[in-house]
Amino acid sequence: MKRCYMIFMVLALLITACAAPTTAAPTATLPAAAPTAAAPRTLTVFAAASLTNAFEEIGNSFEGNNPGVNVTFNFGGSQALRTQIEQGASADVFASANKKEMDALMKGNFVITETSKVILNNQLIVVMPANNSAGLTALADLAKPGLKIVLAAKEVPVGNYAVQVLDKLDTALGAGFKDKVIANVVSYENDVKQVIAKVQLGEADAGIVYTSDTVAAPDLKKIEIPAENNIIAKYPIAKLAQAADAELAQAFIDFVLSAEGQSILTKWGFLPVK
């Protein structure tokens, strides 16, 4: 009898501990005008790894505009973030580097479909280490045998985009270009920042990343991919169905789409949507 009672007590404690944060959050009212700031409001944003620098700045500005608000980020490959959300990770806003992951979450009713907006466009570029030790000067050089090329895995949005670009270049350059490049790939990384890191360290001769990534890594050498062979990556953002503070989540999305938000994104190398 006594033992049952103790087990019940432990369970009760656990349940209240788990329930506490969710019951505390939704009491706040307007997103912008919250000068009372009785309880700090927190917003959790899951965002594609390529958005790291831009969103950190956006988060700071958003916090500056909204005293008492605290924004925390979880950056990673969009495909990984999607799985985390599907498996019950607690988040309020999701920004993906492709439509596919967002669509999957819409289908599963994890995000509120009506809130989904495209926030920016992005393109791909080839990067080399600062010393460009392999001496690459043109896209065709990527097919040189013996090169060490690093891509993101095909499951990662940028890895998938890279394959699309290689397909287009294959038709443009011919002579089995894509197969030769793929034969040079020494590693498929988990997100775009890992690709950048391997190139920056000089371990890889080249990598295919977003143009926006080169802003935070100005030392890297670049080879542009012509527009006709390039892709346009559209980044959607949406509010999660489980968002504890729905108003705050919407306010964040609105801020990303505002002139101020868009100018920060442009500064970090993204193409604005308007």
Added chain:
Amino acid sequence: MPSHRLSGQHSKKTNSQLDWLFVIPGAFLVLLLGLPLAALLFRAVNSNFWLYALSESALAALRLSLITSLISVAVSILVGTPLAYALAHWKFPGRTLTGLLIDLPVVLPPSVAGLALLIAFGRQGVFGGLLSMLGLQLPFTTLAVIIAQTFVSAPLYVRSARIGFEGIDPQLEEATYVEGATQWQMFWLVMLPLTGRALISGAILAWTRALGEFGATIMFAGNLEGITQTMPLAIYLGFERNLDVAVVLSVVLVLVSVALLGLMRKLDGKQIH
């Protein structure tokens, strides 16, 4: 309910009154460790287990994992045994420091190990130029996988072996010398047989650790199917591709580890009784 070892001396009633003090916290930890594994098993059973477990990339990852981890264990035994012996029986300058260095990788996050390996032995690393002159480029190779695994797992073997060697009665050593044995004979004919079980359980521990190595591998060796994509890496990427693939691969790895730990338990058991 539980049968205490000393139950003969106590009345059962007074004992069970305080049992919950042990049962509840203990059960909590058992559940914390057991439930996730049970859930993994449950999910795997309810998916196309054999389809995923026998898929080409899963088998490639398992094969690579087994080969690389076995090589790294073999290396650990070859170079770790003499080191463990020296640490246990010799006095030399820097002995404490060497011991510390050996213990360090056990507590270091594998990502630190991966970064350190990359900074040291990467193409642009501190010793990269030297390796290049020898025609060696380590990152993105299977060799890099083995090095990463050895880095994190060899210390476990050395620890266990060292404790084994230290456990030998010094009088026995003296007796062997008195009988006119050389250092080598004593090591080979006396020490090794006496520490056999400690060496084997250390080797198994190192093997399971090498099998599970993830962080250092992905940083130092990268991820390419058939070359550097071991089971843990395949699980991580499978998680993003198709959760069921990751679950099934995880269960395969859990089963292999359970088998190895079971083997070790059996050896340890023999030693005690």
